[in-house]
Amino acid sequence: MDHLELRDVHQGYGRTAILKHVNLHLAGGVTGLLGRNGAGKTTLLKTMATLIPPTSGTLIYNGTPMDDPAVYRQRLGYVPQHVEFYPHWSARKTLRFFAQLRGQRLTDADVRGALDTVGLPDPGLRVGAYSGGMKRRLALATALLGDPSILVVDEPTAGVDPDGRTLIRKILGNISRDRSVVLSTHTRYSLNHPKTPVKPSTAVAHGLYKVAGGVLRRRR
Numbered sequence: 001m002d003h004l005e006l007r008d009v010h011q012g013y014g015r016t017a018i019l020k021h022v023n024l025h026l027a028g029g030v031t032g033l034l035g036r037n038g039a040g041k042t043t044l045l046k047t048m049a050t051l052i053p054p055t056s057g058t059l060i061y062n063g064t065p066m067d068d069p070a071v072y073r074q075r076l077g078y079v080p081q082h083v084e085f086y087p088h089w090s091a092r093k094t095l096r097f098f099a100q101l102r103g104q105r106l107t108d109a110d111v112r113g114a115l116d117t118v119g120l121p122d123p124g125l126r127v128g129a130y131s132g133g134m135k136r137r138l139a140l141a142t143a144l145l146g147d148p149s150i151l152v153v154d155e156p157t158a159g160v161d162p163d164g165r166t167l168i169r170k171i172l173g174n175i176s177r178d179r180s181v182v183l184s185t186h187t188r189y190s191l192n193h194p195k196t197p198v199k200p201s202t203a204v205a206h207g208l209y210k211v212a213g214g215v216l217r218r219r220r
Ligand SMILES: Nc1ncnc2c1ncn2[C@@H]1O[C@H](COP(=O)(O)OP(=O)(O)OP(=O)(O)O)[C@@H](O)[C@H]1O
Pocket: 013, 018, 035, 036, 037, 038, 039, 040, 041, 042, 043, 044, 186
């Protein structure tokens, strides 16, 4: 199992500090970031996805500080907050397109397998005919191409109805058995342990909460 550690990471935009003293260790299972709008969830996830280098602090991958993120990126899957697909393309064509970007070729069986994982049975269906929840699941399927060991998912259940949230939660639980999944959400009901009490913990960012292994920890 690959490990990602954030050690005393600070992050910001220009002179505005957003995250301070972030310490986080991903080593399997689901980790949730729970926080109000603007708390810094997306900023933290983008940092973990190496889209924005930290202002200071270190990302450590499998015990080694990450000077060059190329190797880590090969093992990373990322679902951004907003994902768009070509509406006239089928799910099959969409997945093949994303696979090609990774240098992969997908057989029909690969496509079916990728869609089965996220509960989308029909490879021929036009993505324009998908609901919002189905699109979130297709985005997950694209991020899972290449079998990443670390999956970063920004608001997987935003705009998804309660049944859809339960389904996505279940899918994320299943795929976290042999990888680390880190996700952001506004509501603890999107997490696997909705009734777990929030416990005060070490400061990471104002108003941001973390749930790891079922224990919610409040961030100052
Ligand atoms: N590119 C940017 N340039 C400047 N400030 C930014 C940028 N992106 C985000 N911010 C600011 O950083 C702060 C954290 O934003 P971020 O998107 O990480 O929060 P969030 O917790 O994901 O919010 P939401 O729940 O609304 O998605 C906000 O104050 C936001 O205005």
